[in-house]
Structures are given as structure tokens and as C-alpha cells.
Amino acid sequence: MKRGYTESPSASVGPPQSRFKQNPEGDAHFLEDESTKIFTRKVADHYSARTNQTLEEREASPIIHLKKLNNWIKSVLIQLHARRGDAALDLACGKGGDLIKWDKAKIGYYVGVDIAEGSIEDCRTRYNGDADHHQRRKKFTFPARLLCGDCYETRLDKVLATDAPFDICSCQVSALANISALLRPGGTLVGTMPDANVIIKKLRKAEGLVFGNSVYWIRFDEEFSEKKFKSSSPFGIKYKFHLEDAVDCPEWIVPFHVFKSLAEEYDLELVFAKNSHEFVHEYLKKPEYIELMRRLGALGDGNQDQSTLSEDEWEAAHLYLAFVLRKRGQPDRTQANSRRDRGQMHISKEDIMSINSI
Numbered sequence: 049m050k051r052g053y054t055e056s057p058s059a060s061v062g063p064p065q066s067r068f069k070q071n072p073e074g075d076a077h078f079l080e081d082e083s084t085k086i087f088t089r090k091v092a093d094h095y096s097a098r099t100n101q102t103l104e105e106r107e108a109s110p111i112i113h114l115k116k117l118n119n120w121i122k123s124v125l126i127q128l129h130a131r132r133g134d135a136a137l138d139l140a141c142g143k144g145g146d147l148i149k150w151d152k153a154k155i156g157y158y159v160g161v162d163i164a165e166g167s168i169e170d171c172r173t174r175y176n177g178d179a180d181h182h183q184r185r186k187k188f189t190f191p192a193r194l195l196c197g198d199c200y201e202t203r204l205d206k207v208l209a210t211d212a213p214f215d216i217c218s219c220q221v222s223a224l225a226n227i228s229a230l231l232r233p234g235g236t237l238v239g240t241m242p243d244a245n246v247i248i249k250k251l252r253k254a255e256g257l258v259f260g261n262s263v264y265w266i267r268f269d270e271e272f273s274e275k276k277f278k279s280s281s282p283f284g285i286k287y288k289f290h291l292e293d294a295v296d297c298p299e300w301i302v303p304f305h306v307f308k309s310l311a312e313e314y315d316l317e318l319v320f321a322k323n324s325h326e327f328v329h330e331y332l333k334k335p336e337y338i339e340l341m342r343r344l345g346a347l348g349d350g351n352q353d354q355s356t357l358s359e360d361e362w363e364a365a366h367l368y369l370a371f372v373l374r375k376r377g378q379p380d381r382t383q384a385n386s387r388r389d390r391g392q393m394h395i396s397k398e399d400i401m402s403i404n405s406i
Contacts, residue, residue, distance in 0.1 A: 063362035064328060064347065109293045111263050114361035116346035118240070121324060121370055123149050123340055124331050125238040126218065129372060130155055134215035137161070137208075137230055139199050139223065144171030146218065151188050157391055158192040159211055161199050161403075168196045172395045191391025197403030205229035207403050210390060228314035233377025237316060243323055243369040244303045247287070251275055261360040264291045264367070282306045291364065304369070311373050319372040324365045 106112065126146070130136065130153035138146060141160035150158055162168050172194055177187065195207065204226040205212065213232035219239045227237055247266065250259050252275050257268040267288045277285060285301035308318050322330065331337045341347055347356045357365075392399055 062359055063357040063365075064332060065356070111292050111294060111361055111364070113346050113355070113357040114263070114364055115294075116344050117324075117328070117357060117361070117365055118368075119145075120337075120341050120344045120346055121240065121327055122146060122218070122238075123344065124327075124337050125370060125372065126150065126153050126216075127336075127340075129236045129238055130216050132156075135159075135211070135213070137214040137217040137227075139217065139219040139227070141171055141194075142167045144174040147171075147175055147188060151190065155190050155216075157211075158190050159195065159208065159214070159391075160192065161195045161197065161204070163196070163198045165196055168194055168400055169397070172397070172400060176394055187393065191389075191393050192395060193391050193401070194395055194399070195401045195403050199223045199226055202226075202403045204403075207401075224311055224314045224316065228316055228375060231316075231375040232379060233375055234379025235375045236319075237373040237375075238371075239373075240324075240368050240370050241302065241304075241307070242289075242299065242367055244301045246323065246366055247301065248275075248277070260290075261363055262292075263358075263360045264289070264364045266290075266367075277301075304371075315376040316373040317376055319374050321369055321371040324368045324370065325362075327370050328365075 106115075109115065126149045130150065132154040133156040134153070135157040136150055136153075136155045136159070138150070138158065138160045141162050142164075144160065147158075160168070160171055162171070175188060175192055175194075193211065200223045204223075208230060212230045213235065214230050215232060215235050217227050217231055217235070217237045219227065219237065231237065250266070251257070251268060251272075253259075257270070257273065258265060260266055269286065272285065282303050283300070283306075286298055287301065288297075289299045290296045304321060308321075311318065332341065
């Protein structure tokens with residue numbers, strides 16, 4: 049399969065050593081099948097049921113350094129592209145793990161959307177600083193809104209008509225029609241996604257239809273036993289993905305050149321796409337991101353913590369890529385932010401808007 053970016057020359061080497069010591073109605077038609085809706089509900093229930101962990105429990109995770117590496121990649125993306133006063137849309141915001149990143153970027157307004165009720169409630173708790181392990185020395189500096197619902201099934205441009213346009217959007221999965229409708233011209237989408245090229249390459253090197261290591265495995269069904277995929281039929285290539293202490297669910301291959309073409313149909317142009325290995329090696333050359341890596345601890349903190357990303361975690365990181373898209377058009381930053389007063393500095397349960405039925 050084609051790819052729209054260069055593969056990192058260091059993809060085969062180990063982890064870096066510690067340096068410190070098309071559719072105006074949106075994507076809803078894809079979800080009309082009842083079995084897909086049932087699966088979507090199961091995914092939401094899965095993430096709702098995942099409880100917040102203590103610091104000790106998080107540090108005991110077999111993929112703790114992989115989680116910290118992914119956290120670093122998202123932090124770098126936000127630092128690179130978010131500007132003071134921006135209105136930020138966080139799709140699939142989960143439990144609000146990126147709130148501090150947005151705060152450090154000094155954004156002016158935040159809207160978080162997630163399908164899982166439990167995750168949104170945890171995000172609300174984290175934003176308010178109500179839970180003991182989420183206590184902060186100061187309040188978040190930006191007002192916020194939280195919505196619970198499926199960003200694929202709902203026309204968010206209608207729901208968020210008085211909040212838009214947004215300057216920046218973060219998404220770990222993509223609903224391109226919604227994103228394009230809500231971003232201002234010149235606005236930015238930053239995100240991560242599975243790297244289809246790497247996954248297919250690993251499948252073809254494997255002896256059978258399963259490959260992986262101690263922290264992850266991927267299994268394809270027998271219908272793909274020939275390991276050949278028609279470029280004319282890029283959709284529907286399903287696989288089962290398991291990542292220790294994180295994910296255990298079906299996913300579908302999304303070739304990046306197809307994703308890029310779909311994005312262009314929604315006026316979203318590619319700025320860059322880099323496999324996680326390439327991304328790490330490029331931005332670890334910059335002093336400010338070396339310091340950020342030290343603080344987040346993916347490679348250890350250079351002091352008491354000498355542990356670092358394992359070889360197996362580094363291989364799992366290779367399964368993902370980071371990307372940035374920008375909406376076509378000239379940015380207009382003169383628009384007043386008066387419509388963004390719908391946000392709250394303290395969010396109650398009643399403030400969370402359900403959009404599942406809209």
C-alpha cells in the first residue's frame with residue numbers, strides 16, 4: 049500500500065536511550081447497521097467501566113513507558129500547534145487526560161466530546177479538581193463544556209453552532225465531516241492513528257495471521273489468509289487488536305493515503321504524517337522536548353528513575369503515526385469570542401450535554 053510520508057530509517061533499531069541519565073450529512077450513514085451500533089455501545093461501556101487508577105497502579109502497568117511516550121507525542125503536537133486564546137475541540141476526550149496539556153498551551157476555551165458516560169464524568173471530575181488524585185494547585189484557566197455522545201453519529205456543527213468555529217481540534221479517531229465543519233479556515237487538526245503500512249508489513253512477515261510480543265498482539269481472520277488486499281477495496285479489513293492494560297477490541301485498517309484523500313474532500317490538507325519512531329527521533333533533537341520527555345518519564349527521569357521504554361513497548365509504538373491537518377482558507381482571528389461564554393469554570397453533572405439522540 050502506498051504511504052504519504054517517509055518511513056523512519058531507525059524503525060528497526062531499539063528505543064531511544066535516556067538522554068538524562070464527502071458527505072454533508074456527516075458520517076452517520078456508516079452507523080446505520082444495528083450490529084455496528086451494538087458494537088459502538090460495547091466500546092462505550094468498556095471505557096466507562098475502566099476505573100481511575102492510583103499512581104501506584106498506573107506505574108505498575110506493563111506498558112507504562114509506552115503510555116508516557118504517547119503522552120509526550122500528544123504534548124508535543126499541542127505545543128507545536130495550539131496558540132494562546134485558541135478555542136479547542138477535543139474529540140474522544142476520554143477521561144480528560146489532556147486537560148493539563150491544553151492549560152499549558154493557554155487556550156481560551158475547551159469543548160470535550162466522548163461517547164462513554166463514565167469517561168465524561170471522570171473528565172468533569174478532573175476538570176473540577178474534585179477527586180483527591182486530581183487536586184491541582186490552581187484551577188484550569190479556561191472555561192469548558194463537556195458533551196456525551198458519538199461524534200460519528202451526530203451532526204456536531206448543529207450542536208456546537210454557537211461554539212464554533214474552533215482554532216484547533218485533537219482527535220485520536222477521525223470524524224472528518226464534523227471536524228471540517230467546526231474548524232475555522234486555517235484551523236488545525238492534530239491526532240494519532242494506527243499506521244496501516246506498518247501493520248500490513250508485519251502481517252506479511254508473520255508466519256501466520258497473528259503477530260505481536262509481550263505487550264500486544266494483532267490477529268487477522270482467515271478470510272485474509274493470502275495477505276493480499278485490493279487497492280480498489282481499501283475498507284472493511286478487520287483485525288483484532290490487544291494491548292496489555294489498555295485495548296482489546298476489533299479495529300479496521302485505514303490506509304493513510306485513503307485517509308489523506310478523504311480529508312482533502314473536506315478541505316483538510318496534510319501538514320505532516322510521521323510514524324511514532326520517526327516523530328520521536330526528530331523531536332528529541334529539540335531541547336524543549338527533551339526536557340518534556342524527562343518530566344513525563346517515558347525514558348526515565350534521569351535521576352532516581354533509570355527505567356525506560358522496553359524493546360516490546362518500542363515495537364508497539366511503531367504501530368502508530370502522528371498527523372497534522374490544516375483546513376484550507378485564510379485564517380480570520382478577528383472574530384469575537386463572545387459566543388464562547390457558554391463554557392463553565394466549574395462543571396456540574398447537569399451541565400454535561402447528551403447528544404446521543406440529537
